[in-house]
Amino acid sequence: MSDIINKMGSILLIDSNEKLRNRTINFFRGSGHQIEGVSNYESAVELLNRQSLDVIISDIEIPGGDILSLVRLVKERDPPIMLIVTSPIEQVSAVIQAIKEGAFDFVRKPFNQGELYVKVEKALEIKQLSLEAQNLRGQQKLMYKTYDLVGESPKFKEILQIIEKIAKSDSSVIILGETGTGKELISGLIHYNSLRAGKAFVKVNCAALPDELLESELFGHEKGAFTGAEKVRIGRFEQADGGTIFLDEIGDMSLKTQAKVLRVLQEQTFERLGSSRTKQVNVRVISATNKNLEDEISVGNFRKDLLYRLNVIRLDLPPLRERREDIILLTRFFMLRYSSKMNKKIHKIHPMAKEKLLSYSWPGNIRELENIVERAIIMADDEIRHEDIYLPIDHKYDKSSSMDIDIPDQGISLEEIEKKVILLSLERCDWVQKDAAKLLKTTNRVLNYKISRLGISHPGWIKNN
Numbered sequence: 001m002s003d004i005i006n007k008m009g010s011i012l013l014i015d016s017n018e019k020l021r022n023r024t025i026n027f028f029r030g031s032g033h034q035i036e037g038v039s040n041y042e043s044a045v046e047l048l049n050r051q052s053l054d055v056i057i058s059d060i061e062i063p064g065g066d067i068l069s070l071v072r073l074v075k076e077r078d079p080p081i082m083l084i085v086t087s088p089i090e091q092v093s094a095v096i097q098a099i100k101e102g103a104f105d106f107v108r109k110p111f112n113q114g115e116l117y118v119k120v121e122k123a124l125e126i127k128q129l130s131l132e133a134q135n136l137r138g139q140q141k142l143m144y145k146t147y148d149l150v151g152e153s154p155k156f157k158e159i160l161q162i163i164e165k166i167a168k169s170d171s172s173v174i175i176l177g178e179t180g181t182g183k184e185l186i187s188g189l190i191h192y193n194s195l196r197a198g199k200a201f202v203k204v205n206c207a208a209l210p211d212e213l214l215e216s217e218l219f220g221h222e223k224g225a226f227t228g229a230e231k232v233r234i235g236r237f238e239q240a241d242g243g244t245i246f247l248d249e250i251g252d253m254s255l256k257t258q259a260k261v262l263r264v265l266q267e268q269t270f271e272r273l274g275s276s277r278t279k280q281v282n283v284r285v286i287s288a289t290n291k292n293l294e295d296e297i298s299v300g301n302f303r304k305d306l307l308y309r310l311n312v313i314r315l316d317l318p319p320l321r322e323r324r325e326d327i328i329l330l331t332r333f334f335m336l337r338y339s340s341k342m343n344k345k346i347h348k349i350h351p352m353a354k355e356k357l358l359s360y361s362w363p364g365n366i367r368e369l370e371n372i373v374e375r376a377i378i379m380a381d382d383e384i385r386h387e388d389i390y391l392p393i394d395h396k397y398d399k400s401s402s403m404d405i406d407i408p409d410q411g412i413s414l415e416e417i418e419k420k421v422i423l424l425s426l427e428r429c430d431w432v433q434k435d436a437a438k439l440l441k442t443t444n445r446v447l448n449y450k451i452s453r454l455g456i457s458h459p460g461w462i463k464n465n
């Protein structure tokens with residue numbers, strides 16, 4: 001397993017001395033690296049176009065070209081490639097120039113293989129670290145220790161047990177659940193408890209960007225790939241190499257991008273926008289959505305084969321109202337967090353305040369609870385009271401409004417139940433489909449599809465076909 005993660009390097013050796021080339025190639029192949037050798041500039045460029053590389057080892061003299069053009073070409077086309085220059089000491093000023101332009105390091109000729117090997121390992125390590133540093137920048141700091149996750153309810157414990165079992169596998173995971181149920185937190189928990197924990201954890205919100213930008217975010221682009229693409233951009237999949245990518249809100253991804261993601265899942269390959277060079281990556285994919293992907297598939301918004309690849313392991317996070325045992329536990333957890341943050345000593349909560357929290361339906365789940373506790377801590381003096389808790393009035397948890405569905409002895413089809421629920425919601429929303437879709441937490445398109453499939457109609461609806 002660790003072999004897969006500690007990916008060996010893909011190396012290009014440029015040297016016109018055939019004997020030296022063969023010796024070096026044999027040495028590196030023997031230690032498990034992938035290495036190709038060429039004797040001149042033209043073949044080097046040709047290989048660079050064809051293959052994704054980690055390190056180039058080049059003699060200072062390149063027949064048919066020169067080292068500075070090579071450095072510049074690499075910088076422009078594929079900046080993460082680490083270039084090591086080999087040269088006799090007499091040419092040291094040319095070497096310094098190459099390093100100034102962006103070459104990574106220098107090995108004096110004649111060299112022994114061990115010395116070169118150490119430099120290549122160093123280059124690979126730095127390349128990996130700089131990719132990880134890029135990921136860390138701009139990422140919110142979150143702790144992903146189990147003690148940062150609160151929950152005693154059977155449903156939640158079951159989720160933790162599953163995570164313990166699956167974290168160390170390399171299978172794709174899809175996390176489903178309403179907004180604020182902890183999908184992002186759980187994705188981090190999986191990564192940081194996996195064998196990839198030391199490698200990058202890259203998060204992408206697929207709903208935050210328009211299609212074209214999302215593609216270049218995920219796969220990167222070459223200089224000039226489209227108007228405004230002034231520099232090469234390394235995509236998120238490349239950054240996540242060896243680690244995990246978290247595709248959040250995957251239900252919002254366009255079909256075109258879905259096709260490309262499917263290919264990465266199937267073959268672990270992709271191309272940057274504007275490039276024909278195929279790149280290979282080793283990435284574990286965790287995805288999340290609050291949409292019902294089966295419904296999205298039935299209206300043609302989501303690829304069935306992609307879902308099949310994503311949900312090798314599926315985690316359904318329960319809404320807070322279905323794990324009421326955890327409400328007070330979570331409240332206490334957030335009380336601790338925010339009172340220490342605000343330098344206040346509030347450890348008590350009044351029974352009436354508890355009752356208020358317990359009788360609410362929590363449509364925004366744990367995130368909403370966290371916000372409400374934070375606010376209560378600001379307001380409270382020494383204990384949280386009923387009036388320190390501000391809840392929107394229209395979401396009171398009311399058992400009488402929860403649905404009563406009788407299952408007759410002879411059984412009932414899911415479809416019939418679905419029809420009942422849709423009719424109920426339509427009635428509640430004066431037959432305005434848009435509002436009913438909102439109430440049912442689905443899209444207009446999905447509801448519309450179901451309405452016509454279930455043969456629901458209303459005289460007030462204008463037929464437009």
Ligand SMILES: Nc1ncnc2c1ncn2[C@@H]1O[C@H](COP(=O)(O)OP(=O)(O)OP(=O)(O)O)[C@@H](O)[C@H]1O
Pocket residue numbers: 148149150151177178179180181182183184185186290333366367370
């Ligand atoms: N079990 C838990 N224990 C403690 N805090 C939690 C737990 N689950 C979630 N949280 C906290 O609740 C908030 C919401 O969680 P998160 O962002 O992971 O939800 P989400 O499902 O990704 O929401 P959305 O769908 O809106 O993106 C975060 O601040 C997170 O730290």
Ligand SMILES: [Mg+2]
Pocket residue numbers: 183184248
């Ligand atoms: Mg989220």
